[in-house]
Amino acid sequence: xxxxxxxxxxxxxxxxxxxxxxxxxxxxxxxxxxxxxxxxxxxxxxxxxxxxxxxxxxxxxxxxxxxxxxxxxxxxxxxxxxxxxxxxxxxxxxxxxxxxxxxxxxxxxxxxxx
Amino acid sequence: xxxxxxxxxxxxxxxxxxxxxxxxxxxxxxxxxxxxxxxxxxxxxxxxxxxxxxxxxxxxxxxxxxxxxxxxxxxxxxxxxxxxxxxxxxxxxxxxxxxxxxxxxxxxxxxxxxx
Numbered sequence: 001x002x003x004x005x006x007x008x009x010x011x012x013x014x015x016x017x018x019x020x021x022x023x024x025x026x027x028x029x030x031x032x033x034x035x036x037x038x039x040x041x042x043x044x045x046x047x048x049x050x051x052x053x054x055x056x057x058x059x060x061x062x063x064x065x066x067x068x069x070x071x072x073x074x075x076x077x078x079x080x081x082x083x084x085x086x087x088x089x090x091x092x093x094x095x096x097x098x099x100x101x102x103x104x105x106x107x108x109x110x111x112x113x114x
Numbered sequence: 115x116x117x118x119x120x121x122x123x124x125x126x127x128x129x130x131x132x133x134x135x136x137x138x139x140x141x142x143x144x145x146x147x148x149x150x151x152x153x154x155x156x157x158x159x160x161x162x163x164x165x166x167x168x169x170x171x172x173x174x175x176x177x178x179x180x181x182x183x184x185x186x187x188x189x190x191x192x193x194x195x196x197x198x199x200x201x202x203x204x205x206x207x208x209x210x211x212x213x214x215x216x217x218x219x220x221x222x223x224x225x226x227x228x229x
Binding site for chain 2: 036041042043044045046089093101102104105106107
């Protein structure tokens with residue numbers, strides 16, 4: 001079956017530090033890949049996505065590149081801010097027509113300190 | 115973009131009572147809606163898929179008689195936790211597909227506390 005593996009958190013960084021949150025996946029076929037962010041007390045928001053190999057998703061300074069050869073979709077940001085503190089979920093969805101289930105990673109909590 | 119409105123955001127109820135959670139798609143029609151439960155320090159667990167005008171599809175291990183799902187219109191899906199117990203306390207989130215190649219739009223979630 002499909003699965004998503006994320007690095008365990010929490011990840012604690014100082015403001016303006018470089019961020020990497022690792023995500024790898026296993027899937028039968030060619031999934032779309034997503035990063036969702038959950039701020040404290042809120043639901044999930046789509047952060048970025050990539051639908052095919054070598055695509056780069058980007059939003060709000062965050063980037064992730066769909067690497068088919070390494071089955072990875074690592075999230076990066078060059079300079080984090082305190083407001084980036086949240087839980088980040090990597091997820092995949094299969095492109096096989098119809099509405100497929102989304103498989104989520106366990107989430108990585110990011111804490112950015114001033 | 116597409117918005118899903120979920121209410122209530124927080125609810126505290128007594129053990130043995132029932133709680134209804136609503137999810138509405140505000141500017142699009144959602145023929146399908148997904149209901150998730152999030153445990154502390156764990157990922158989202160898909161509970162069921164609701165389909166407008168038909169019975170919901172429940173994931174293995176989810177009690178359909180306890181978690182009643184109704185999707186009576188193209189813009190409204192409800193989850194009712196019946197005879198709630200403290201172990202049902204959790205964060206429940208609904209979501210609807212944005213499109214074939216897109217992601218999912220999520221509601222803001224409901225924090226249920228059963229005392």
